[in-house]
Amino acid sequence: MVGFLIRRSLQxxxxxxxxxVFTLALVHLFPGGPIRALLGPxxxxxxxxxxxxxxxxxxxxxxxxxxxxxxxxxxNLGYSAKLNQxxxxxxxxxxxxxxILVALGLIVSLLFGIPLGLYQAVKRYxxxxxxxxxxxxxxxxxxxxxxxxxLIQWFAIxxxxxxxxxxxxxxxxxxxxxxxxxxxxxxxxxFVLFALWSRYMxxxxxxxxxxxxxxxxxxxxxxxxxxxWGHVFRNSLMAIVTLLGLSLPTLVAGALFIEVVFxxxxxxxxxxxxxxxVDYQVLLGFTLIATLATIVGNLLADVSYAVxxxxxxx
Amino acid sequence: MAIMPGAxxxxxxxxxxxxxxxxxxxALEAAKPRSLLRxxxxxxxxxxxxxxxxxxxVFIILFCFVGPHLYHTDQVHxxxxxxxxxPSSAHPLGCDNVGYxxxxxxxxxxxxxxxxxxxxxxxAVFFGTLYGAFSGFIGGPVDSFLMRIVDAGLSIPYxxxxxxxxxxxxxxxxxxxxxxAVFYWLGVARLVRGETLTLRTREYVQAVKVIGGxxxxxxxxHIVPNAIGTIIVQTTFAxxxxxxxxxxLGFLGLGVQPPATDxxxxxxxxxxxxxxxxxxxxxxxxxxxAIILTCICFNFIGDALRDAFETRLQxx
Numbered sequence: 264m265v266g267f268l269i270r271r272s273l274q275x276x277x278x279x280x281x282x283x284v285f286t287l288a289l290v291h292l293f294p295g296g297p298i299r300a301l302l303g304p305x306x307x308x309x310x311x312x313x314x315x316x317x318x319x320x321x322x323x324x325x326x327x328x329x330x331x332x333x334x335x336x337x338x339n340l341g342y343s344a345k346l347n348q349x350x351x352x353x354x355x356x357x358x359x360x361x362x363i364l365v366a367l368g369l370i371v372s373l374l375f376g377i378p379l380g381l382y383q384a385v386k387r388y389x390x391x392x393x394x395x396x397x398x399x400x401x402x403x404x405x406x407x408x409x410x411x412x413x414l415i416q417w418f419a420i421x422x423x424x425x426x427x428x429x430x431x432x433x434x435x436x437x438x439x440x441x442x443x444x445x446x447x448x449x450x451x452x453x454f455v456l457f458a459l460w461s462r463y464m465x466x467x468x469x470x471x472x473x474x475x476x477x478x479x480x481x482x483x484x485x486x487x488x489x490x491x492w493g494h495v496f497r498n499s500l501m502a503i504v505t506l507l508g509l510s511l512p513t514l515v516a517g518a519l520f521i522e523v524v525f526x527x528x529x530x531x532x533x534x535x536x537x538x539x540x541v542d543y544q545v546l547l548g549f550t551l552i553a554t555l556a557t558i559v560g561n562l563l564a565d566v567s568y569a570v571x572x573x574x575x576x577x
Numbered sequence: 578m579a580i581m582p583g584a585x586x587x588x589x590x591x592x593x594x595x596x597x598x599x600x601x602x603x604a605l606e607a608a609k610p611r612s613l614l615r616x617x618x619x620x621x622x623x624x625x626x627x628x629x630x631x632x633x634x635v636f637i638i639l640f641c642f643v644g645p646h647l648y649h650t651d652q653v654h655x656x657x658x659x660x661x662x663x664p665s666s667a668h669p670l671g672c673d674n675v676g677y678x679x680x681x682x683x684x685x686x687x688x689x690x691x692x693x694x695x696x697x698x699x700x701a702v703f704f705g706t707l708y709g710a711f712s713g714f715i716g717g718p719v720d721s722f723l724m725r726i727v728d729a730g731l732s733i734p735y736x737x738x739x740x741x742x743x744x745x746x747x748x749x750x751x752x753x754x755x756x757x758a759v760f761y762w763l764g765v766a767r768l769v770r771g772e773t774l775t776l777r778t779r780e781y782v783q784a785v786k787v788i789g790g791x792x793x794x795x796x797x798x799h800i801v802p803n804a805i806g807t808i809i810v811q812t813t814f815a816x817x818x819x820x821x822x823x824x825x826l827g828f829l830g831l832g833v834q835p836p837a838t839d840x841x842x843x844x845x846x847x848x849x850x851x852x853x854x855x856x857x858x859x860x861x862x863x864x865x866x867a868i869i870l871t872c873i874c875f876n877f878i879g880d881a882l883r884d885a886f887e888t889r890l891q892x893x
Contacts, residue, residue, distance in 0.1 A: 281729035292745045404872035409865040516736035538744045550737045557732045
């Protein structure tokens with residue numbers, strides 16, 4: 264187990280190294296280099312050369328890399344000239360708001376997805392199962408932004424039940440003070456995630472229902488309720504826990520589109536605005552943070568799987 | 578949008594409950610290619626949902642590529658006099674915010690969506706298959722390192738990567754295909770590598786080594802063809818995913834540049850007006866439904882194809 268942890272962590276470190284190299288290499292993809300993106304097309308070659316020197320982009324790649332990593336370790340993710348703000352402070356300002364959105368979406372989708380997935384597995388191949396399977400299929404063929412648009416069309420335009428945009432405001436308090444405006448973004452986000460969880464829960468419960476321990480429990484006279492909730496349910500949840508760790512890229516994508524559709528002032532919207540403004544420092548800083556989170560999520564998923572399932576031997 | 582490499586809900590099968598008979602390794606060797614296709618098609622044809630999807634898809638393709646020859650609209654020049662006109666006999670689905678006929682736009686946008694979807698899927702699956710098969714076959718530290726590269730690529734949330742690439746390249750259709758493929762091949766590589774790990778222990782692959790065949794021969798002539806079921810199924814899903822990613826980028830205004838369009842780009846026009854609370858339903862329903870229909874069709878077909886290939890193995 265300890266050996267596995269060490270090996271898995273070393274792997275994660277190697278992945279981290281590769282990712283940072285990729286990310287820094289992305290900077291140099293910008294047409295004319297990162298400085299041209301910063302100064303705009305009308306900057307003179309001299310200005311570009313001076314800035315290149317100032318920012319150290321004229322040095323060899325490995326020198327740039329070492330300096331860049333040093334800056335990151337000191338908590339400096341760069342400076343957005345367009346927003347006149349450090350990337351770190353931008354993240355500090357927007358991350359909590361995005362976390363609220365993701366947490367709400369996750370909670371709502373899990374609250375529906377887990378019980379309904381369980382229901383589907385127990386009542387498999389019935390009308391209820393087919394209907395829910397149909398909804399899940401719909402869920403992952405539908406772009407999340409279209410779900411958002413539909414909800415706006417139905418609940419904000421056809422009937423004026425909820426506002427068509429998310430709560431506006433720079434602070435977390437301002438977001439939470441307008442719960443009515445949070446309903447549609449949360450619902451749209453939760454719908455696409457629901458498709459995932461219910462599908463996994465269904466298959467996970469079905470896997471567990473044919474295991475020997477279920478037969479043993481039944482043979483010992485345990486009631487069907489006890490078998491289901493005491494044995495199958497708990498073991499099936501394990502798959503979901505692991506999946507949560509792996510689902511970060513999906514969560515990021517969902518949050519970004521939801522924030523753009525509902526004009527929700529979080530990291531996704533800030534990233535989108537940075538993309539429109541070619542604000543490469545913000546783009547790279549945010550990408551790096553999201554990537555770090557994904558690597559940690561994957562690591563936790565693997566470790567939790569090994570911890571939760573004693574049958575897994577590494 | 579469920580693009581989660583290594584954790585795709587479409588990979589789930591219902592096999593365990595029915596306790597399928599264990600497949601025998603001899604089954605693969607005894608198989609003859611021609612009868613395999615026939616058998617696969619028979620299983621596929623039993624699935625009514627898949628047949629309906631196939632028919633639907635043929636209709637969508639005809640609609641997009643033949644439609645413009647029957648239903649003539651100007652999709653190059655804007656016509657502000659018609660901007661946002663509601664559906665009428667002249668414009669069955671109304672006009673968008675710069676006066677393009679929405680029905681005609683749906684055809685033109687669909688061409689881009691389908692072309693990019695197919696091409697990106699094929700490019701991604703081709704490179705992913707070669708990389709994965711090579712990595713899995715070589716094994717050892719090389720495999721380990723090659724897979725860490727894949728891990729690293731997959732750790733970057735794909736949406737951020739494709740947005741950055743779109744910002745950098747101002748894509749046209751061809752570049753768009755590569756932007757999508759650049760991240761999508763990673764998931765394919767991981768999947769095919771897993772498949773290769775099981776295939777390379779099979780006797781017929783071992784036999785190539787024994788009789789002095791090269792590694793390249795093992796990979797190209799034996800491993801890849803035997804993983805072809807997985808690969809074809811993956812390609813089908815990849816088309817759906819590529820269409821969704823393209824739609825996402827188009828929606829953000831970072832997709833193909835105007836006057837070209839795709840279904841996602843059409844939706845972005847609707848958003849502006851909806852946030853002000855006005856009712857222009859014809860800006861969102863047509864394109865949105867087109868995306869969903871197409872992706873569902875590909876997913877159903879992929880599902881049926883997987884059953885076709887798997888049942889083939891089980892029945893023998």
